Amino acid sequence: MQMSKEHGWRRARPWLIGLAVVLLYVWAFSGIPMNSIKSQALEVTHSILDGLFHPDWSYVYTGDGEDLIAALLETLAIAFLGTFFSAFLSVPFAFLAAKTKKGFQFKSSLGKTILTIIRVFPEIVLALMFIKAVGPGAYAGVLAVSIHSIGMLGKLFGEAIENIDRGPSEAIVAAGGSGLDALTLATLPTVLPEFMNYTLYRFEIAVRSAAILGIVGAGGIGAPLIFALQTRNWPRTGIVLLGIIVMVTVIDFLSGKIRQHLV
């Protein structure tokens, strides 16, 4: 009796899961008004594509600091400084979150919860909060990237610390070294290549977020982009888009090459 009941549940399970997924999606699609597309959608798409193929080349360099190159460099500077600071800020959080004993460890759970909260906190809101403190501009962007990146870097660094071989640091302590000696002579040298690898990876992501932070006024290429979109200046939109795509691709490529050397 018990057996056949189990059997029936087994056969019904995929159907029940399927039904649940279908119901979930019926609900999801019901929330998206499909008829809300503007009538000129095709026309606008055409203009954007046209702008991409006939970009406003004169905007690339004008020499007055209001051009594409300057904006892209500012974006890179925001991403670089933000990642640089967060790489240092993440280390204490990483050591807090790393689980170094078997079983439940309060400091590790606490650290992981803090990092999750930082990770989930929207970067744009952070940028707006910092704009309140330092005024609009690239500095607010740097602060937002620095704080937001701690969430992910702290998690990755912490996992790197969890995965290392404890032998060397135990040996140093056994030979009479202090905890600080074990940290500086055994733990840090082991995790440093991985830390740098993750920092570079995070830099790739930071370049993307720095490119959009300008939408709220935190410096970088985002502001000229949103301005060009709102004034329907399609050739300008095209060149800014091309600039962002080229910048992101080049950075990904370079960072990938360096990371191959590190690992």
Place this chain on the structure above:
Amino acid sequence: MNTASIEGKFSQKWHLKGLLITLLIGLIFWASVRDIGVETTFSWDQFWQLLAEMAHPDWSYFPVIVKPILQTIQMALVGTLLGTLLAVPFSFLAARNLVKNPWLRGLVRFFLNIIRAIPDLLLAALFVAIVGIGPMAGVCALTVFSFGMVSKLFYEAVETIDEGPSEALTAAGANTIQTIVFAVIPQVVNPFLSYFLYTLEINVRASTVLGYLGAGGVGLYLDQTLSMFRYDRTAVLILGILAVVLVVDSLSNHLREALA
């Protein structure tokens, strides 16, 4: 040869490589600081006042944001589904073991790389211009964003499959379509589902801010409360987003562990 080894020792002795890298990083750092002008003072009273207001969430605002938060989840679900469905054929076209023609593969990968280079909020800004303000723009942005991300994960999954079954089918006279349906797809279903859930997690997170640009969901209220300086309400929003993201993440992690 002798001099070469001495030179090698010289550059090693003085840590030339490390010094150069440090110098380079220092230079980039200096240039960045100059470019940004970090000397601006940090106004702590403004910041503390903001934090103090956010520390007292206005819970009466909560009923207002329930519907937009649900809409955010709906957008993420639909966008992830459409993006993933679009990604399947492209991932097969970009996989080294299925498409032998390097030009076609290269072209598809180039296209995917370009799509992946565009940040999610930028896509939202573009689609708000194209389809107008509303959740539809958000769905489009998430579709394209997850398409770019998922295709890469998918073709890497396809490239790691066991070639045995497809070789056996080809030897027995099956054509390409039959090989894909009976040998490739059964092997990649589980990683595909797992990546689908992973993308859903990222999309839920992304969709909470898309509304800031008018692309539907809870982000619109983020913009409204912030521009009206109602930080107590912003705090409610952030807590709501935090709760949704945590629930979706843990559900998805649970399901992905079951799939693995």
